Amino acid sequence: xxxxxxxxxxxxxxxxxxxxxxxxxxxxxxxxxxxxxxxxxxxxxxxxxxxxxxxxxxxxxxxxxxxxxxxxxxxxxxxxxxxxxxxxxxxxxxxxxxxxxxxxxxxxxxxxxxxxxxxxxxxxxxxxxxxxxxxxxxxxxxxxxxxxxxxxxxxxxxxxxxxxxxxxxxxxxxxxxxxxxxxxxxxxxxxxxxxxxxxxxxxxxxxxxxxxxxxxxxxxxxxxxxxxxxx
Amino acid sequence: xxxxxxxxxxxxxxxxxxxxxxxxxxxxxxxxxxxxxxxxxxxxxxxxxxxxxxxxxxxxxxxxxxxxxxxxxxxxxxxxxxxxxxxxxxxxxxxxxxxxxxxxxxxxxxxxxxxxxxxxxxxxxxxxxxxxxxxxxxxxxxxxxxxxxxxxxxxxxxxxxxxxxxxxxxxxxxxxxxxxxxxxxxxxxxxxxxxxxxxxxxxxxxxxxxxxxxxxxxxxxxxxxxxxxxxxxxxxxxxxxxxxxxxxxxxxxxxxxxxxxxxxxxxxxxxxxxxxxxxxxxxxxxxxxxxxxxxxxxxxxxxxxxxxxxxxxxxxxxxxxxxxxxxxxxxxxxxxxxxxxxxxxxxxxxxxxxxxxxxxxxxxxxxxxxxxxxxxxxxxx
Numbered sequence: 280x281x282x283x284x285x286x287x288x289x290x291x292x293x294x295x296x297x298x299x300x301x302x303x304x305x306x307x308x309x310x311x312x313x314x315x316x317x318x319x320x321x322x323x324x325x326x327x328x329x330x331x332x333x334x335x336x337x338x339x340x341x342x343x344x345x346x347x348x349x350x351x352x353x354x355x356x357x358x359x360x361x362x363x364x365x366x367x368x369x370x371x372x373x374x375x376x377x378x379x380x381x382x383x384x385x386x387x388x389x390x391x392x393x394x395x396x397x398x399x400x401x402x403x404x405x406x407x408x409x410x411x412x413x414x415x416x417x418x419x420x421x422x423x424x425x426x427x428x429x430x431x432x433x434x435x436x437x438x439x440x441x442x443x444x445x446x447x448x449x450x451x452x453x454x455x456x457x458x459x460x461x462x463x464x465x466x467x468x469x470x471x472x473x474x475x476x477x478x479x480x481x482x483x484x485x486x487x488x489x490x491x492x493x494x495x496x497x498x499x500x501x502x503x504x505x506x507x508x509x510x
Numbered sequence: 511x512x513x514x515x516x517x518x519x520x521x522x523x524x525x526x527x528x529x530x531x532x533x534x535x536x537x538x539x540x541x542x543x544x545x546x547x548x549x550x551x552x553x554x555x556x557x558x559x560x561x562x563x564x565x566x567x568x569x570x571x572x573x574x575x576x577x578x579x580x581x582x583x584x585x586x587x588x589x590x591x592x593x594x595x596x597x598x599x600x601x602x603x604x605x606x607x608x609x610x611x612x613x614x615x616x617x618x619x620x621x622x623x624x625x626x627x628x629x630x631x632x633x634x635x636x637x638x639x640x641x642x643x644x645x646x647x648x649x650x651x652x653x654x655x656x657x658x659x660x661x662x663x664x665x666x667x668x669x670x671x672x673x674x675x676x677x678x679x680x681x682x683x684x685x686x687x688x689x690x691x692x693x694x695x696x697x698x699x700x701x702x703x704x705x706x707x708x709x710x711x712x713x714x715x716x717x718x719x720x721x722x723x724x725x726x727x728x729x730x731x732x733x734x735x736x737x738x739x740x741x742x743x744x745x746x747x748x749x750x751x752x753x754x755x756x757x758x759x760x761x762x763x764x765x766x767x768x769x770x771x772x773x774x775x776x777x778x779x780x781x782x783x784x785x786x787x788x789x790x791x792x793x794x795x796x797x798x799x800x801x802x803x804x805x806x807x808x809x810x811x812x813x814x815x816x817x818x819x820x821x822x823x824x825x826x827x828x829x830x831x832x833x834x835x836x837x838x839x840x841x842x843x844x845x846x847x848x849x850x851x852x853x854x855x856x857x858x859x860x861x862x863x864x865x866x867x868x869x870x871x872x873x874x875x876x877x878x879x880x881x882x883x884x885x886x887x888x889x890x891x
Contacts, residue, residue: 290667291674297868298655300648301891303662304871335878336869359872438876476883 281311281327292361293336306359310352313341313365314408314459315497315508324497326460328407331363332436332469338362338390339436343411345375347434350388358390365436367409393440395447399429402453405444405470407433410457413509436466444470445479454487459508462491534558535828539762545745545752545782551769555761562825565607565760567839569599569818572623574847575632576791579622579639583795587855588639591666592653595623597790600760600817601724602627605692607760608767614682616662616675617694619654620724620789624694628661632846636854644853649860650868669695669702672721676712679719679780690718690774692767698729700743709747709780716779720770721747723784724757730793731802744784757785758815788815863888 281288292305314326331339340355340362342348348366355362380386396411397418404414411432418428429447433440448454454474456467467489474480474487493507534556542550576596582588595602602623609615617624625635630646638645639653646656656664662678665671675693682689695705700723712719723743727734734741744752751773756762766783773781788811792799799808825831866878866889875890 286667286670287673291665291670295663296871298647298651299657299663299868300650301868301871302647302657306871338870360870 281309281313285330288331288337288361288363289334293334295336296360297336304359305361308352308355308358308362308364310355310364310366312368312371314367315492315504316368318499318501318504319497320499321496326365326458326492327363328365328436328458329460329465329469331365332439332466333464334437336361337437339365340390341365341407341433341436343370343408343432343434346377346381346386347388347394347432349377349381350386351390351434353385354387354390357387362390365408370409370412373412388434391435391438391440393434393443394432395429395443396432397428397430399427399451401427401451402455403429403431403444403447403451404455404457405431405433405447406457407436407466408459410459410509414457433466439469439473441470441473441477445474445477448474448479448487449482452482452484454483455490456487457490457509459492461494462489463494465489465491467491530829531559531831532829535824535830537761537824539759539765540756542762542766543744543754545742545747545754546749547751547753550753551755551765555765557761557824557830559825559830561607562821562830563835563839565603566818566821566825566831566836567843568603568627569760569821570840570843571632571846572596572599572602572626573818574843575626575635575850576622578847578851579636580791580795582636582640582851582854588653588795589641590652591619592639592795593620593793594791594795595620595789597811597817598724598726598757598787599623600763600820601722601757601785601787604757604760604763605722605767607764609690609692609771612660613689613771614660614662614675614678614691615694616665616671616678616691618668618671618696618699619664619666620696621654621656621664624661625656625658625664629658630656630661632850633853636850637857640854640857641859642854642857643860643864644857648864650864669699669704671695672699672702672705673708675721676708676717676719676780679712679717679774680715682718683715688775690720690771692720692722694722694724696729697723697725697727697734697741697743698732698737700725700746701738709750709782712780713747713749716777718774718777719780720767720774721750721780721782723782724787725784726787726789728789728793728802731797733802742784744782747780747782750780750782752782752784754784754786757787758811758817758820760817760821867891 295303295305315324340351342351355364406414414430456470458466471487490509536554536556539555544550573596576594583592606627634646641649654664654666675691679691729737744754755766770781866887869889873891877886878889880887
């Protein structure tokens, strides 16, 4: 549904501080479920990370774990700028352990900083939201074969923590981005472009790869739906 | 006798001093059409000499400012969009006199008049039109994006300002500050879906919002008859009470606004006003304005309903001001506009290092990608 209101998010929220040359700040958080759920079909399954991530004046955040959700939402609310907070319906029911610190009243996470969820030396997996779970599962499987993955949870789509990704790629020499959204002009496309333009390019031993949702509207039948997103 | 004659002559001379002007007069104003209202605004308005001179000056300033903008646009010193307000001055001036500066106002793109009445200066407005650093938005907004305190633009997307205005009204209610929000839109925007969504929410939550439709009979080049199934814009709020009035009469607009403001402040919820007005220019500077209406029609409005002439005639025929006095105001206004235009054409353009500033508020400085990967530009809040 966010497309019904997207004009206000972009034209009335994101651009106003700039158009008014600093006279009118817009401290607001737009939050809601984003991306594919289960069985809700094409009109209710689109990932907007790339659409919102495209626009200057917005901050775009995509939490994965419970501590992400809490820390990033608090930071988003305290931020004096428009923040789009992309949640995931299927993650609402997933339990996570939370540290003492994470449970404290004023626990904040900085917007714009990614987190290394799992250390590794052989390949960097970069992801956001629900796909982080997928990457960690894949890392566990690959570990049995002796391949150690470094899994990066982006936490923020915009501004993108390119430095964290570059540092990791300069260590592992291999990069795979994983997202639920469509491939063209997506989050992975942006990450790959940045790696190309930055210092980490010379450290790649092979072209970077994007794992994405299939380039089709989301189908309804379970077998089709399961095969439309990364597994 | 000679003595009597001389006495008579002295009386005639002294009638021309300021002390002999009528300090205030009461004028009959047209009755408003009402929708879901038992009573409307009063049928008479009291105008003091000071108020009259002030309204005259402000309307004349808007008029001359817009005409100067027309000139500068044709000289290609102003570029892009330019939607002029001449003809509609009574709306902006009348509304402002019916509310306080501490109230809030938001409108669409035909906003230069409101930028002035809400506290902007002619200099800042003109320099914004010419895209200079002395502009009210430092040259970064342009014609459609001017802001001042409690004035939220200047909005380019048709109808988008209406939900925003209701949001401001919601903030007023939430904060309990007895302020209201005036939320303007045109006859074209009146058919926008988001406006009806806004009517619903504003009414449900009894928001202190005055919705005002400036009906200038044309949405770009489309006449109201061709655009709207119902041209009774004051009734389109359905469950929201409404009034329709003569938007060319500044006193009518003032009294209706006062009435509406009282309605909102007393907690009764939103109210809708339709101001019947007229724009002399086309929709924007790229529209000559004569392909969908006749020159005769424009001329007729100018000669019979011009808001500035109407006020002037009222004041002169009631001895509230002299012809010379008003001419003097004209001269002062012309000078103010000339000075502002001079500033607007000579002030330098914004510095390039302002390009990436004002992306975020209260944020540490950051880098912004330039047109290529090796160009990193600086951005501060």
